[in-house]
Amino acid sequence: MKSKGIVYLVGAGPGDAGLLTVRGAELLAGADVVISDALVNPELLRLAPAGAEVIVRSQGDGGHPVSQEEIMELLVGRARDGKTVVRLKGGDPYVFGRGGEEAEELATAHIPFEVVPGVTSVTAVPNYAGIPLTHRDLCSSFHVITGHEQSEKGTPSVDWRAVARAPGTKVVLMGVKQIRHITSELIAGGLPAATPAAMIHRGTTGRQRTLVTTVGKLADEVEAQGFNAPAITVIGEVVRLRSKLDWFERRRLFGQRVVVTRTRDQASQLTRLLTGRGAEVLEIPTIRIEAPTNHGPLIESMAGLGEYDWLIFTSPNGVTKFFEYFFKAFDDVRALGMVRLAAVGPATAAKLKELHLRVDAMPEEFVAAKVAKAIGAVENVENLRLLCVRAEVGSPELVSKLEELGGIVDDVACYQTVPETEDRSGTAARMLAGGADWITFTSASTVQNFHARFDLPSLLEKFPALKTASIGPETTKALAALGLSPTIEARSHTLDGLVSAIEHHAVKA
Numbered sequence: 001m002k003s004k005g006i007v008y009l010v011g012a013g014p015g016d017a018g019l020l021t022v023r024g025a026e027l028l029a030g031a032d033v034v035i036s037d038a039l040v041n042p043e044l045l046r047l048a049p050a051g052a053e054v055i056v057r058s059q060g061d062g063g064h065p066v067s068q069e070e071i072m073e074l075l076v077g078r079a080r081d082g083k084t085v086v087r088l089k090g091g092d093p094y095v096f097g098r099g100g101e102e103a104e105e106l107a108t109a110h111i112p113f114e115v116v117p118g119v120t121s122v123t124a125v126p127n128y129a130g131i132p133l134t135h136r137d138l139c140s141s142f143h144v145i146t147g148h149e150q151s152e153k154g155t156p157s158v159d160w161r162a163v164a165r166a167p168g169t170k171v172v173l174m175g176v177k178q179i180r181h182i183t184s185e186l187i188a189g190g191l192p193a194a195t196p197a198a199m200i201h202r203g204t205t206g207r208q209r210t211l212v213t214t215v216g217k218l219a220d221e222v223e224a225q226g227f228n229a230p231a232i233t234v235i236g237e238v239v240r241l242r243s244k245l246d247w248f249e250r251r252r253l254f255g256q257r258v259v260v261t262r263t264r265d266q267a268s269q270l271t272r273l274l275t276g277r278g279a280e281v282l283e284i285p286t287i288r289i290e291a292p293t294n295h296g297p298l299i300e301s302m303a304g305l306g307e308y309d310w311l312i313f314t315s316p317n318g319v320t321k322f323f324e325y326f327f328k329a330f331d332d333v334r335a336l337g338m339v340r341l342a343a344v345g346p347a348t349a350a351k352l353k354e355l356h357l358r359v360d361a362m363p364e365e366f367v368a369a370k371v372a373k374a375i376g377a378v379e380n381v382e383n384l385r386l387l388c389v390r391a392e393v394g395s396p397e398l399v400s401k402l403e404e405l406g407g408i409v410d411d412v413a414c415y416q417t418v419p420e421t422e423d424r425s426g427t428a429a430r431m432l433a434g435g436a437d438w439i440t441f442t443s444a445s446t447v448q449n450f451h452a453r454f455d456l457p458s459l460l461e462k463f464p465a466l467k468t469a470s471i472g473p474e475t476t477k478a479l480a481a482l483g484l485s486p487t488i489e490a491r492s493h494t495l496d497g498l499v500s501a502i503e504h505h506a507v508k509a
């Protein structure tokens with residue numbers, strides 16, 4: 001018998017992917033079908049399993065045009081097929097989003113459902129603009145109103161003059177087109193024209209724009225600055241607090257759209273560093289890590305592990321993959337013996353540290369000669385046996401430098417990188433359509449693979465403002481091979497160094 005389907009109406013939050021609830025993330029991870037609205041951050045779709053069916057409802061921006069009736073048919077149909085359906089809705093499902101109507105229809109159709117609240121734009125968007133909705137000294141209530149002038153039956157749905165008489169902060173959703181009518185009615189209802197007002201477009205995202213003025217001037221300003229939906233209007237004395245409390249737009253990388261080209265598994269750390277400083281991140285991995293084409297040499301090296309004096313790791317992936325094989329072959333970490341360990345940089349060393357392994361040598365820079373020198377500083381390499389554990393296509397320099405010092409070197413591949421081609425959340429499409437401020441490259445292979453997928457020189461020609469950031473000399477060399485030089489190269493060749501370099505450039509600009 002088929003298991004019974006269920007629909008979860010899940011609030012996706014106002015835009016910032018970090019504002020999805022833990023419950024929402026958990027349900028996405030178990031979804032068979034995800035049906036999402038246009039305002040929902042597409043990055044959240046990544047939380048769904050790779051095989052899930054994903055339908056994104058568009059608002060005329062190139063996605064899949066789906067009517068409300070079709071949405072209901074899909075929800076009911078998929079649930080009847082026994083599927084676990086996650087219906088992602090912007091903000092909170094029960095705040096102006098037809099969530100109530102959708103839940104009612106599910107109840108009528110006897111489809112099991114649950115509703116997960118979301119962080120609503122009503123509070124989150126003003127917050128990210130530096131505006132608390134209440135404040136003990138200024139007001140003790142707030143009112144949330146839809147700015148759609150007419151109900152579906154064609155009758156005016158809001159008595160703005162009555163709204164004007166209510167004390168407290170006023171938050172207007174969906175009101176951009178009607179703003180002249182709304183503000184003139186509020187003033188006619190007795191609200192002083194000098195009352196502070198703000199409009200916030202695409203709040204909580206890297207594209208947030210905020211306009212601060214008075215109720216009397218709002219409509220003209222909105223027109224002059226070309227504000228459009230989605231936007232929220234906040235009216236009241238609390239708007240003045242923005243000059244002190246605007247924390248979001250002040251972050252150093254606010255407004256910078258940054259492409260992260262690392263593999264999905266590795267991207268998160270760089271993404272966190274960037275979003276933590278206010279950048280909008282587009283994760284477009286161009287490679288995936290897979291087992292090496294031939295793992296014979298690696299298996300052989302496992303069998304003879306006791307004979308090596310040094311294990312040399314050249315990437316965090318190398319560490320992860322090596323130990324995956326290692327623990328398949330051995331059930332005790334002591335099988336590693338007294339071999340000494342070298343890591344080419346802090347990220348690789350950190351991976352080893354996670355396994356409670358101490359690194360015996362680490363060069364100050366990941367350049368083949370310096371790796372050899374760092375090992376040479378610990379002991380004379382002559383006649384020692386060294387195992388380089390790395391990607392399938394590693395540069396030959398490291399091996400030859402060690403051999404020059406008299407070492408006996410085995411070079412084995414413990415993983416290979418293959419091109420990533422999928423674009424489920426449409427992130428690559430968004431970059432190709434709208435460009436970005438930065439592309440970050442964290443290794444030579446990210447350059448080569450990004451180029452293979454997108455033709456880097458022609459992308460830079462198409463978007464002349466697009467800048468490139470390289471983590472270090474090896475990566476810069478890969479750019480040079482394409483006739484390019486990066487806008488910046490990180491001084492310290494780490495993710496932190498890369499982010500600092502972008503920050504410095506952004507602050508100078």
Ligand code: SAH
Nearest residue numbers: 091092095097120121173174202203231232
């Ligand atoms: N259920 C949603 C609201 C849906 S109505 C919630 O709880 O947030 C859609 C309206 O919400 C938009 O027209 C706009 O007024 C507002 N809105 C939603 N997200 C927004 C954002 N990131 N920035 C500004 N306004 C937003």
